[in-house]
Amino acid sequence: MERVHGTCIAIDGDGVLLRGPSGSGKSDLALRLIDSGAMLVGDDQLQLSRMGDQLIVRPPDLLSGQLEIRGIGIVPVTAVAQAPLFLVIDLIPAEQVIRFPEIGSCRYLDIDVPLLALAAFEASAPAKVRRGLAFVRGNQ
DSSP states (O other), X not given: OEEEEEEEEEXXXXXXXXXXXXXXXXXXXXXXXXHTTOEXXXXXXXXXXXXXXXXXXXXOGGGTTEEEEXXXXXXXOOBOSOEEEEEEEEXXXXXXXXXXXXXXXXXXXXXXXXXXXXXXXXXXHXXXXXXXXXXXXXXX
């Protein structure tokens, strides 16, 4: 098992891990995705485990079903217990987003996972997450 800092949502059952420093928009972007049909897996701290050639993401028991919303606090949110990890997204400032990037990768527990970099606070960020996930699904 490996612990990671981030927020994970599941879109149609597939996990998307949002990474970035405090204030980068992880929970904010997750909230917008949840409001459009995604499910929370976990916020702030996550546990990765390996099942065959697949990574499984789950929250620690104490944080299950909780999302921090700046300006409101920690609120209960309907969540799934776990999800297979399909995509990692690093949240970066908008001016650092590359216009035509190559899909990168990152490695957890000796498994490579597709990696994108997006700006969380752009209005189109939830749509970009969904399109990015659809793209990597089609290339696996």
